[in-house]
Amino acid sequence: MDRVTGVSSVSMRDSETHLRSILATIPDAMVVIDETGHILSFSAAAERMFGYTEEEVLGENVSMLMPSPDRERHDSYLENYRGTGERKIIGIGRVTTARHRDGYTFPIELSVGEAWLDEKRIFTGFIHDITQRQNVERRLQDLQSELAHVGRVSEMASFASSLAHELNQPLTAIANYCEAARDLLGNGSDRETLDTVQEALDEASKESVRAGQIVRRLRNFISRGETEQRVESLARLITEANALALVGSREHGIEVQVQLDPDADLVFVDRIQIQQVLTNLIRNAIDAMIDSSQKSLIIRTAADPQDYVTVTVEDTGPGISESVVAELFQPFVTSKSAGMGIGLSICRTIVESHGGRIWFEERPGGGTAFHFTLPSAGS
């Protein structure tokens, strides 16, 4: 029996050594916490990614690795999971943001697993830094595809106007030909009249084919454009959009502040479209601050008494050139040297299609604040 136990212990030690050697070399960070969120293990990759040593963080609350609002909410996330068993991230994974020891925020992909060890529950988080462009290339391609799709939907608003005009022409012609045929048949049914009626019906038929072609063009245009509005958490939309917009921005030293009103969390929106609005505004804000000495990006939400939620994206850049202020939300208007100037136009189309509005104003201390409203889905 002792011999068996001895062999078993050696085997376990070998396994543990093997496991440790794997964990020491994998590029993803691994953080193990207990069920109250206190750190039990912090891998070498985690030390490199976050700037803390394992010795420093053991026993600390894992929320120290997160920026607001996750920092102050994480304890309640765990409490909620312990109470309800409802999985919001475990086994699912998500894109979010993390906070380095030096204070900067960076985008990560987080996967969390759950296990029981000696009757104690532990959670293991695998953290993938998606700052490095080559590692997110595939994900960005997916996102670009989605954004292109959303862009087409947004353009639909302006296309719809001209298509309605085009469609009106054959429909009017069909109505005219049919009325003429009816009037002719009312006056008699001689050969000449019947020939004229047949001619009118032929024309009506051609016009209906033309109308059908216009409808098919419209259908092809929007074939990937179905929007899907549902109740979404604004906190989650902002966190994900912020993470994606921050990709590649670390070297600029942007200070990111996210200030969320808990009474303004649930909104009734198309997730992909609103994330595009947020990503556009955040990217614009980052671009605007590249040459500023102060680089503060502030994203805040506020409940509106009129059943709307207001989202604000503020920067401390130089502000918007007076030459483009009046037409800023028009397509192909931009103050950037590189850029087509359709981002804000698309933002406006998306926001207005949700029943909201978008506007901007100068910040008192310098910079620009963009605001948009979205329909609240209540608490």
Place this chain on the structure above:
Amino acid sequence: MIWKTVRLELSPNVSSTKASPSRAFLIRVPLDELGVIDAAELARDPLRATVLRTWSSEPDQFGHIERADGHWVFRCPRKRGEDVYRMPAVPLGLHEQVTVQDPNGATQPFTVASIGGTNRSSARA
């Protein structure tokens, strides 16, 4: 004059015997070679002097730094009003101690855990 990011971490004290990296201030200030915050330089670009307070399980606080009553004052706006923290105007040396008085008047010891390099714009300045 170089702008630096200085990290102040809560030191062991009467309420905790362990230093706590999860309770910290990150201040961006112009430092001279002795670690003294240059008041004149800061006055030239006051919006650049920022503070980030990260405190375990509490919302991040951001604010600006200014000189008042012989102290460096960290003003962090809240939804209503602001929280004010005060640090004596002493040199900031790596691993040295400073005290910070919180809005309730309690003074806590902090260690200068790191003094970061310049950012891109400071290097140009």
